[in-house]
Amino acid sequence: MLIDRQARIIEKKSWGNYYLFRIESPEIAGRAEPGQFLMIKVSNHLPPLLRRPISLHNAENGAVEIFFQVAGTGTRLLAEKEVGSTMDLLGPLGRGFTVEQKLKGQEVFCVGGGRGIAPLYFLARKLKKTGAKPVVFYGGRTKEDLPLTNKLKELGLEVMVSTDDGSAGFSGLVTALVGETLATRSPAFLYACGPEAMMENLAQLCQRKNLPAEFSLESIMGCGFGACFGCVRKIKRNGQPSYLKICQEGPVFGLEEIVWQEKENG
Amino acid sequence: MVDLSVDLGFLKLKSPVLAASGTFGYGLEFKPFYDLNALGGFVIKGLYFSPREGNKPPRLVETPCGLINSIGLQGVGVEKFCQEILPQLAQLDTAIIVNVCGEDEDEYARVAEYLNHYEGISAFELNISCPNVREGGRCPAQNPEATYRTVKKVKEVSSVPLITKLSPNVTDIVSVALAAQEAGSQAISLINTILAMAIDIENRRPRLNNIFGGLSGPAIKPVAVRMVFQVARAVSVPVIGMGGIFSAEDALEFIMAGASAVQVGTANFVDPDVCLKIINDLKNWAEQHGVEKISNLVGCVKI
Numbered sequence: 001m002l003i004d005r006q007a008r009i010i011e012k013k014s015w016g017n018y019y020l021f022r023i024e025s026p027e028i029a030g031r032a033e034p035g036q037f038l039m040i041k042v043s044n045h046l047p048p049l050l051r052r053p054i055s056l057h058n059a060e061n062g063a064v065e066i067f068f069q070v071a072g073t074g075t076r077l078l079a080e081k082e083v084g085s086t087m088d089l090l091g092p093l094g095r096g097f098t099v100e101q102k103l104k105g106q107e108v109f110c111v112g113g114g115r116g117i118a119p120l121y122f123l124a125r126k127l128k129k130t131g132a133k134p135v136v137f138y139g140g141r142t143k144e145d146l147p148l149t150n151k152l153k154e155l156g157l158e159v160m161v162s163t164d165d166g167s168a169g170f171s172g173l174v175t176a177l178v179g180e181t182l183a184t185r186s187p188a189f190l191y192a193c194g195p196e197a198m199m200e201n202l203a204q205l206c207q208r209k210n211l212p213a214e215f216s217l218e219s220i221m222g223c224g225f226g227a228c229f230g231c232v233r234k235i236k237r238n239g240q241p242s243y244l245k246i247c248q249e250g251p252v253f254g255l256e257e258i259v260w261q262e263k264e265n266g
Numbered sequence: 267m268v269d270l271s272v273d274l275g276f277l278k279l280k281s282p283v284l285a286a287s288g289t290f291g292y293g294l295e296f297k298p299f300y301d302l303n304a305l306g307g308f309v310i311k312g313l314y315f316s317p318r319e320g321n322k323p324p325r326l327v328e329t330p331c332g333l334i335n336s337i338g339l340q341g342v343g344v345e346k347f348c349q350e351i352l353p354q355l356a357q358l359d360t361a362i363i364v365n366v367c368g369e370d371e372d373e374y375a376r377v378a379e380y381l382n383h384y385e386g387i388s389a390f391e392l393n394i395s396c397p398n399v400r401e402g403g404r405c406p407a408q409n410p411e412a413t414y415r416t417v418k419k420v421k422e423v424s425s426v427p428l429i430t431k432l433s434p435n436v437t438d439i440v441s442v443a444l445a446a447q448e449a450g451s452q453a454i455s456l457i458n459t460i461l462a463m464a465i466d467i468e469n470r471r472p473r474l475n476n477i478f479g480g481l482s483g484p485a486i487k488p489v490a491v492r493m494v495f496q497v498a499r500a501v502s503v504p505v506i507g508m509g510g511i512f513s514a515e516d517a518l519e520f521i522m523a524g525a526s527a528v529q530v531g532t533a534n535f536v537d538p539d540v541c542l543k544i545i546n547d548l549k550n551w552a553e554q555h556g557v558e559k560i561s562n563l564v565g566c567v568k569i
Contacts, residue, residue, distance in 0.1 A: 223538070225298075226291060227290060229291075232323055
């Protein structure tokens, strides 16, 4: 975990209100693991006061990538940054996805809803390197919500897309697509990141199928490194559920650890 | 060579910059970022006798230049703190101040008595903004009598010096400061957060599960400077100022208003090494302005 105040943006892409930045930051890139995140200062001026937590979309060749959707003031300011300017990054933070050697040769499902696809690209790359066979499920409301489809395919992966309105791929929720696929295939593990309802639904599926899984959770964060105690959520780890910090103990948690009904007010 | 050291009478600090309670965890969270020995000291997150779960989330909401929190003093309790955390802080050569909490006067005293048995604590900072469960949730900080009783009770059992941290959510902060001093508090720190609320207009609900929270950050700095100024003129013990300090310039305002030392809070979340930067910038400012000793500036504001 370190601070890079002069991380240079070397590439920027956008699709509607989705943005992808490639940022030079050799030390952070060298340490980054899939599922970890960055706390990014979106402006050199106040407000906004706090950094914004953004998950790592990739880390390769001395650069990190972030993929995000404009959702409020912070991400809007972030989206205004241009190639050549610098960003102030804190990271890599948190505990990422677990990729066990025993997944080698096994099929694993990676399920991303909307911007939740961001960390799964990085994860799928690592899974592939481990020798696992990742299948990526990518769901959105409409085809405009799936800008990374080709990028994922370029990794040489099986990619299944779904849209709520049927404008691309499977017509319906990504959870329904996963459910249908599970009828004929038996993956060894499932990883997911996306809206709370999607993940809760997947968790129920996994429980029924006895499929081990990990989920990347989201929260408002004050600091990102465990100091403020602002991002807690009820988690069962070593006994009774208690408030654990998503930034430090997560953001990735196991299927059996998450208490879904505790999430409140979105 | 600028002399940054501060003598509070009961405690000598290397520099006037301390990290504030509730924004610095147990100190360990900041070890990856810089050598904590550069600090004047830091104040441990508020400690009750028993572990506390804290409030239901959402616990944070950002407002213009501010942060409202309702963490609810989630914490490990004295036993785990003394067994597992304090030993890891023992090698540090900086002031370690423990923020002491209680649900009633007895609990404050029990926390202090328990901590008395352990080495390595430079002072207690009494957090009198804790809701008192026996008095309908009113905190001792809300009136001079309750402040006096609480400080007195801890003073009687404490073997380390006592700082009392005041709440700004009062009618007359000077009377509370004087009561703390009268009861034996050797310093006054202020201000704690300002009681606040934010509403999500789309779903017509409070942003925080707890409805209210404490506002911190640059938004509260002018209120804090005013209160530090008022209290510093009224008491004879040293004052430690805080409230929205993000830079050396902010720290200097507090010092000129009468603070012998300052605490940096919310800024630690944004820049984990901000205290280090503030210390260096203070040194540079003093050099440029021909100030040999930073404590010469305490209360120098011309009225």
